[in-house]
Amino acid sequence: MLSQTEENYLKNLFNVGDGEKEVGTNELAAYLGVKPASVNDMLKKLKEKKLVDYEKYGKISLTEEGRRKAVEVVRKHRLWETFLYSTFDFTWDEVHEVAEQLEHIQSAKLVNKLDEFLNYPAYDPHGDVIPNAKGEMPAVHKKTLLEEVVGHHCTMVAVKDNSAPFLQYVSRLGLGINNKLTVVARHAYDGQMEIEVNKKVVTISPRFAQNIVIVCDDCGKK
Amino acid sequence: MLSQTEENYLKNLFNVGDGEKEVGTNELAAYLGVKPASVNDMLKKLKEKKLVDYEKYGKISLTEEGRRKAVEVVRKHRLWETFLYSTFDFTWDEVHEVAEQLEHIQSAKLVNKLDEFLNYPAYDPHGDVIPNAKGEMPAVHKKTLLEEVVGHHCTMVAVKDNSAPFLQYVSRLGLGINNKLTVVARHAYDGQMEIEVNKKVVTISPRFAQNIVIVCDDCGKK
DNA sequence: TTTTTTTGTTAGACAAATCTAACTTTTATT
DNA sequence: AATAAAAGTTAGATTTGTCTAACAAAAAAA
Known part of the structure; x- marks a missing residue:
């Protein structure tokens, strides 16, 4: 079984590098809040356990098993x-x-x-x-509700504004994370949008829409 | 802040000794799954932090602060x-x-x-x-529902039988942990008991009553 | 009250995770 | 290509919590 520390290294390797980008000892150390020397020690250990691939002065990447463990923590x-x-x-x-x-x-x-x-x-x-x-x-590709296409279905995934008035308004409208939304209409005149949520249609301002993060359920479908 | 290990020592000191009984290094070691030598080391450290009172070869007890921390963990x-x-x-x-x-x-x-x-x-x-x-x-003094006095109010706190049939029957009757019960009657003929729970009166067998652990809400009141 | 047994203590070692400080390799700059 | 800067590595120390093995004290038994 992995220690919490080992789990944290794997998780951060996953979050920082995520298969794509290069990750270095320094960068990882910064993320983890430790010194590069400590990262080096741990990488040797994780290599020994076959959770990371890594050669001296070389690229750092998760093995299949390492990725599996990291994803579980995430x-x-x-x-x-x-x-x-x-x-x-x-x-x-x-x-x-x-x-x-x-x-x-x-x-x-x-x-x-x-x-x-x-x-x-x-x-x-x-x-x-x-x-x-x-x-x-x-x-997935996140975007704001403001950017969503009329007629598309999407899922609310986050808010950008954390102020009490905004959050109160969000819940008043029946919006919430993981809720399904449909963009019914957008009015050219002032940019007001009509959104269907929980079978009800509500009208929101563009400013409001800009603070709602969504993923499009219709985009990128085969 | 305390480490998890320190918290565990305090919690076990509380659970084993609980103000009353004597606790020894060996006994505590057994509870914690470590060797007496380790307990000794840790006791020194906790004494240093003023969380336990303890002299060489003497009694082990929690300080006020140590007890506070232990209770929080419990x-x-x-x-x-x-x-x-x-x-x-x-x-x-x-x-x-x-x-x-x-x-x-x-x-x-x-x-x-x-x-x-x-x-x-x-x-x-x-x-x-x-x-x-x-x-x-x-x-509190725990006892089984079978032992409860007619007319008294009590709170269900646990079950003694963990079998599926028993547990199903428990929930069928609307019983549950932390529920308030009242003993309405006990029939001398076969020991059947009538219990009020959630405003409904149900009849239970003595065998059933024996597997319900309660605390009496009326006992020991001033 | 001796002796034996149990309990408690100490010193020294070890593993995990970290650090500092010195060093090496790679990358970027001139 | 030479040099400076950045990034990465190593050795050795430190802290926490544990251990073993030897020893000391207290309690129980004879």
Whole structure:
């Protein structure tokens, strides 16, 4: 079993590099809040355990197994964030710190129950994709509701404004993270938009729409 | 801030000794699953931090501050057990292991929200008292429902039988942990009891009553 | 009250994760 | 291409929590 520290290294390798970008010892050290020397030591250990591929002065990347473990931690982190946000009324910016701790709880049953309790959410309160139980994680393109095409269906994944008046208005309109929305119309005159949410159509201002982050459910479909 | 290890020592000192009984290095080591030498080292450290009172070859006890910290950990442990049991359908015997991990999560807000979400439960699924937010923990005498006096009010705190048929029957009758019950009658003929729960009166067998653990709300009142 | 057994303590070692400070390699700049 | 800067590495120290093995004290038994 992995230590919390090892899990954190894997998670950060995943979050920073994510298959694509290059990650260096310094950069990773900065993310983790430790010194480059410590990262170096740990990389040797993780290489030994076959969780990262890495040669002296060379590229750092996760192995298949390392990625699997990292995704599991990310899954737990994002499920807990969603739980804290939607069940315990934590705000958007409070969830991260506590989820950093909760992500290390070891219990497959707990994670499954959490997922079920939250009704298998697709996005966390930051609008990031929550990997499913199989570790699958569809790549998505986030945008603001303002940018969405009329007639398209989308899912609300986050807010950009965390002020009380905005959040109150959001919930007043029946909007919430992981809710399905449809853009019914956009008025050329003043940019007001009509949005269908929970079978009701509401009208919102462009300014409001700009603070709602969504992913398009119709975009990029085959 | 205390490490998880330190918290565990305090919690176990509290649980084993609980103000009354003597606790020795060996006994504590057995509870914690470590060697007596390790306990000795840690006791020195906790003494240094003024969390335990302890002299060489002498008695071990928690200081006021140490007890406070220990109770807080116990509170978290029991709230999490209750949560896992009542919200995530963990069984009575599954909750402990996961609560051992969750009890170390640091977030005052989380604990308060948990308490609120569970409606300020008084007992965990093992029938142990959950300390309140102030650290108060009324001493109670547990007994089985069979032993309860007719006319008395009591609170169900645990079950003694963990079999599916029993548990199904329990929930069928509308019984549950932290529910208030009143003993309406006991029939001399066969010992059948009538119990009021949620404003409904149900009849139960003595065998059934023997597997329900309660605390009497009327006993020991001034 | 001796002796034996149990309990408790110490010193020294070890593993995990970190650090500092010196050093090496790679990359960028002139 | 030579040199300066940045990035990466190593060795050795430190902290936390543990261990073993030897020893000391207290309690129980003879």
